[in-house]
Structure formats: structure tokens, C-alpha cells
Amino acid sequence: AQKITQTQPGMFVQEKEAVTLDCTYDTSDPSYGLFWYKQPSSGEMIFLIYQGSYDQQNATEGRYSLNFQKARKSANLVISASQLGDSAMYFCAMREVTTDSWGKLQFGAGTQVVVTP
Amino acid sequence: EAQVTQNPRYLITVTGKKLTVTCSQNMNHEYMSWYRQDPGLGLRQIYYSMNVEVTDKGDVPEGYKVSRKEKRNFPLILESPSPNQTSLYFCASSPQPTGSNSPLHFGNGTRLTVT
Numbered sequence: 001a002q003k004i005t006q007t008q009p010g011m012f013v014q015e016k017e018a019v020t021l022d023c024t025y026d027t028s029d030p031s032y033g034l035f036w037y038k039q040p041s042s043g044e045m046i047f048l049i050y051q052g053s054y055d056q057q058n059a060t061e062g063r064y065s066l067n068f069q070k071a072r073k074s075a076n077l078v079i080s081a082s083q084l085g086d087s088a089m090y091f092c093a094m095r096e097v098t099t100d101s102w103g104k105l106q107f108g109a110g111t112q113v114v115v116t117p
Numbered sequence: 118e119a120q121v122t123q124n125p126r127y128l129i130t131v132t133g134k135k136l137t138v139t140c141s142q143n144m145n146h147e148y149m150s151w152y153r154q155d156p157g158l159g160l161r162q163i164y165y166s167m168n169v170e171v172t173d174k175g176d177v178p179e180g181y182k183v184s185r186k187e188k189r190n191f192p193l194i195l196e197s198p199s200p201n202q203t204s205l206y207f208c209a210s211s212p213q214p215t216g217s218n219s220p221l222h223f224g225n226g227t228r229l230t231v232t
Contacts, residue, residue, distance in 0.1 A: 004159075033218050045207060045223035052218050091159065095219070104150070104175065105209075105221050107159040 003027065004092050004108035012114050013082050020067070021077040021111045023092030031097045034075040035105065036066065039089040048090075051075055079113075087115045119144045123208050123224035130198055131232055138193045138227050140208030148211045149191040150175070150221065151183065153204040160207065166191055198231045205229075 005024045013019040025034065036048040051059045051066045059066040067076040079086055092108045121142045130136055142149065150165040152175075162175030166185040180202055182194040191210075195202060205228050209221040 035220055037223075043205065043226045043228070045209075045226075047220040047222070050218060050220055104162050104165065105160075107161075109157060109159045 003106045004094055006092055006108035006111050008111045009109075010112040010114070012116060013086075015082055015084060015115055015117050017082055018078060018080045019082055019113060021079070021090050021092070021113070023075045023077065023108060025073050025075060025092075025094050027073075027094065027096055029096045033095045034066070034068070035093045035095065036064070036075075036077045037091045037093060037107075038086075039091065039110070041088070045091075049077070082115045084115050084117065087113060089113075119222070121208055121210055121222050121224040123206075123227050125227060126225060127228050129230045129232065132199055133197050136195050136198060136229075138195075138206060138208075138229070140191045140193065140224060141189050142191075142208075142210040142222070143189065144210060144212070144222065145188065146210035146212050146222070147188070148213065148219075149185065150209050151181070151191070151193050152207045152209065153177065154207065154226075155204050163193070163206075198229075200231050203229060203231050 003026050032053045034051045038046045049059050049061045049064045051068045058068050063080045065078045089110045089112050091110045093105045095105050124139045147168045151163040152160040154160045161177050163181050164183040166172045207226050208224040211219040211221050213219045
């Protein structure tokens with residue numbers, strides 16, 4: 001079963017606008033972590049932001065914020081004031097703390113973001 | 118600089134010719150893992166290692182081997198590569214094998230083509 005679902009294969013956003021990337025997840029584990037990674041066209045995977053399942057507040061890192069709705073199992077990434085350099089593929093991922101997964105990071109299929117001038 | 122180093126970045130080989138992709142991290146991380154990335158499938162885990170001499174299969178281990186003789190190194194071995202192993206490969210590490218709050222630190226990737 002798919003653990004991480006990203007329903008938006010691709011998005012266009014204008015420079016300086018905000019964009020929200022959707023991510024829903026599936027787990028029965030009470031302890032888990034949610035991560036967002038950015039993959040530019042050069043291919044490397046860049047860690048952006050982390051949200052723990054027990055965190056009371058939404059995570060923020062500069063222009064990135066995570067809209068965490070635990071009851072809905074949703075962890076959307078918000079990029080504010082988009083820049084041309086934000087054009088990339090974005091992956092949502094989850095890490096569970098169970099003996100089955102042993103720390104495996106499970107990824108969604110990704111959302112391709114293109115920022116236009 | 119703290120990093121995960123993979124080599125080579127690009128590799129073209131022929132079916133059946135054994136190859137090794139090296140991975141080294143300088144952060145003293147216990148946990149290391151290999152992923153492959155294919156279009157439309159995201160990243161899938163091949164093998165992982167909780168510590169030295171401790172390795173286990175991920176979701177797609179067929180056709181691959183790994184070893185963890187030293188903490189810093191985690192090579193990926195393809196004994197007899199086939200065209201369906203053409204992919205982008207990532208090595209990654211983190212400090213805590215079972216902590217949910219540790220991001221994986223990724224290498225820059227190895228783009229492998231098997232003809």
C-alpha cells in the first residue's frame with residue numbers, strides 16, 4: 001500500500017507567489033517523522049524541513065513551512081515568495097520507528113514545480 | 118565539510134559486467150542506505166545498514182549486494198548488471214538508525230546505464 005501520496009504531478013507558479021505542495025501519508029505508528037526534500041535538475045537530494053508526529057507547532061525553515069494536520073494525515077509544504085531557483089522536483093517522505101521499517105525513509109512520487117518570471 | 122560521497126557520478130556498462138558503486142560518509146553515522154530512483158516510482162530502498170557488519174534488504178534488493186566492513190563505507194555491488202538496473206542511485210546516511218527525527222543525508226547520485 002502506498003504510504004506517501006503526492007497528488008500533484010506538476011505545478012506552475014509565478015515568481016514571488018506562494019505555492020502549496022500536497023502530501024498525505026498513511027501510518028498506524030504513533031511515532032513518525034515527515035520530511036520534504038528538493039531535487040533540482042542537477043539531481044542531488046536536498047533536505048528542506050522536518051515535522052515530528054508529536055510536534056505541537058508547524059515546522060518552519062526560512063521560506064519553507066509545513067502545514068501539519070495530524071488528524072487528516074496531511075503534511076503540506078508551503079513555499080513563500082517563490083524564486084526561480086525553487087524550480088525542482090519536491091518529495092515528501094516519512095520515517096516510521098517500527099521494527100518493520102527500521103528507519104526506512106519512504107517517499108512519495110514527487111511534485112515537479114516550475115517557477116515562471 | 119560533512120558529506121556523503123558517491124563514485125562514480127556517471128557509469129555506462131554492459132550486461133553482466135560486475136561493477137561497484139562506492140559510498141563514503143564522514144559524519145560518523147551509524148545508519149546507511151541505498152536507494153534507486155526511477156521515473157514515476159519515486160525513490161525505493163535497496164539495502165540498508167544499521168551499523169558495521171549489520172545489513173538488511175530493503176524493498177528492491179534483487180540483483181544487488183552490499184557490505185559494511187567499516188562505519189564510513191557502504192559500497193553497492195552489482196554482480197551481473199542487467200538493463201532493468203539502469204537507474205539513478207543514491208547513497209544516504211543518518212546518525213540514528215531508528216530515530217524518526219533524523220533526516221537522511223544524500224550523496225549526489227550515480228546515474229547508471231546498463232546496455
